[in-house]
Amino acid sequence: MPIRRRLGYLPALVLIFFLCVLLYAFQLHSLISTSRSIDGIEQTADQLDNYKDEPPNKAQLKLQNSPLENEADTADKALLESPVQDWVKFVRLSDDIFLYSVILDLRDGNMDYPCVRIVAIVRRRQSITCNFAGNSSVAASFYELSENHGLSYGAFVLSCKIPQQIKPETVTSFIVQQDETKTYVNVQYTVTEKVPPSMPLTYGICIPVLYGSRYGAANLVEFMELNRIIGAGHVFIYLQHDRLSAEMIKVVNYYKAKRMLTTLEFKLPVSEQIIWYYGQLLAIQDCLYRNMGFAKYLAFQDLDELFVPYSSENIVSMLNPLFSANSSLASLRIPTRYIKASEEELAHPPLAMKLTMAAEAEDVLFTKCVVRPEMVFEQGIHHTSRVIQHHYQTVALPSSFGQLHHYKNYPSSVSNERVPKTYGKKFLARYEQVISELQVKS
Known part of the structure; x- marks a missing residue:
């Protein structure tokens, strides 16, 4: 076959080759995009499955929730953005004391202030201290709630006044100590000194x-x-x-x-x-x-x-x-x-x-x-x-x-x-x- 005739097929072959490359690239891009979409859906589903009652961070999940109903209270949106966790667990300090809620209370009132307070189950009053930053240690006072009815264990509020050298609003965690036992706790709720002008x-x-x-x-x-x-x-x-x-x-x-x-x-x-x-x-x-x-x-x-x-x-x-x-x-x-x-x-x-x-x-x-x-x-x-x-x-x-x-x-x-x-x-x-x-x- 003459060389000129053979070369006549070359442009067509080159065109077919480039079309194949483009088709392959398009399919590869679609496959990657689909894979990313599936990964994203699975990741979102995993986050929602793990949400339950112990969300690691409500702020990370709030954008994934469905739109709020028109008739719902404005609290609905606020709850998504609130730092308040919807789970609280008892922490054993000893067989006599179990810690529950931890509060930073900045209110000026008749129960001393500013304080950290702990809602707790107590069998016997013990010597308890709150250890703050800078080696500041304060003895806890025990306030017994009024409806324990003389049973073995009762509900109490333990309070530790925040030392003067510490800015109260900076307290986010501290150590609760009984004898040699120490437990690190985080503040769960902060009660501000002034009442907010509006509530969610x-x-x-x-x-x-x-x-x-x-x-x-x-x-x-x-x-x-x-x-x-x-x-x-x-x-x-x-x-x-x-x-x-x-x-x-x-x-x-x-x-x-x-x-x-x-x-x-x-x-x-x-x-x-x-x-x-x-x-x-x-x-x-x-x-x-x-x-x-x-x-x-x-x-x-x-x-x-x-x-x-x-x-x-x-x-x-x-x-x-x-x-x-x-x-x-x-x-x-x-x-x-x-x-x-x-x-x-x-x-x-x-x-x-x-x-x-x-x-x-x-x-x-x-x-x-x-x-x-x-x-x-x-x-x-x-x-x-x-x-x-x-x-x-x-x-x-x-x-x-x-x-x-x-x-x-x-x-x-x-x-x-x-x-x-x-x-x-x-x-x-x-x-x-x-x-x-x-x-x-x-």
């Missing part, structure tokens, strides 16, 4: 300890949806996750995903029989201090209780004028109105829509409280035990303003349809939607 959360609810199998998943749905309508922005529940049913876990995860619920692992280091009422005093103090500077109003109640406003349909609209009219008002004691409910009825929610027979008189002894957290030093189960300034007040709320509906088997003779008539239509629509979506037994 307007009205929050603390459920100290969710125990036993009395409450089902549908009970939690009812509690969350009713309180959401009434005006609650966020709920904090202390519980043991390994004791929850599969249905309850489903409901918990649903409301956590909506940023309406924070669950805190609460596993006592001592037997429940040797500390008062499942140790809930410790959970109450932790919830109180973690919400200082975060929640404007904070209520303490159980899952079978509902704080119902009577002077307004919205609880914040009811609270605002009361607290605004009295700058010294630290706590409102809410009278309890028992709503008759048999054990069988309690097992089949929604309770508030079906049960309307109430006790004739309210209970003014076993009350629950709504507080301004930063004004309180010690919160009890049924009353505010100590305020941080002597002139701060705890006041009984007139029943015409609001009542705590407590659903239990109690003699009742008066009809009370406040809840179903005021919130029934809106509540039932939401309740049935969630029950259906999660396929929860009601």
Whole structure:
């Protein structure tokens, strides 16, 4: 074959070669891009799987959350950005003392200041010191909470005044020492000297300890949806996750995903029989201090209780004028109105829509409280035990303003349809939607 004829094929061969190179490069680029996308998705999924209740850093995860619902409280976004962890663990100092919450308290008050405080389980008072930077050592004082009832272990607050040579706001960690035992602790909550001009959360609810199998998943749905309508922005529940049913876990995860619920692992280091009422005093103090500077109003109640406003349909609209009219008002004691409910009825929610027979008189002894957290030093189960300034007040709320509906088997003779008539239509629509979506037994 002549050389000229052979060379005639060369341009075509070169063109085919370059086209093959370009095609290979394009496929390689696509493969790399796909691999990166898969890696990114897997990394995000791993982070969310590991989130659970011990996030390494909320700030790293906040951009991965879905957009907030329009009707959600502004606290939803604030919770994503808050440095407050949603887990607290007991730390053993000795068989006599277990440390729980660690607080930097800069408030000027009647309990000395500025201090670091530790909410703790104590069997015997020991010689404890707080060792700060620069070899500054301060003896801890012991403050016993008022509802320990003489059991072997009790709830205490240990306080160490910060030495004058140390700038209080710089304290982020210190050493707690008993004899030769030393434990390094980090400050979990900082209570500032001045009250912030505004709070991320307007009205929050603390459920100290969710125990036993009395409450089902549908009970939690009812509690969350009713309180959401009434005006609650966020709920904090202390519980043991390994004791929850599969249905309850489903409901918990649903409301956590909506940023309406924070669950805190609460596993006592001592037997429940040797500390008062499942140790809930410790959970109450932790919830109180973690919400200082975060929640404007904070209520303490159980899952079978509902704080119902009577002077307004919205609880914040009811609270605002009361607290605004009295700058010294630290706590409102809410009278309890028992709503008759048999054990069988309690097992089949929604309770508030079906049960309307109430006790004739309210209970003014076993009350629950709504507080301004930063004004309180010690919160009890049924009353505010100590305020941080002597002139701060705890006041009984007139029943015409609001009542705590407590659903239990109690003699009742008066009809009370406040809840179903005021919130029934809106509540039932939401309740049935969630029950259906999660396929929860009601």
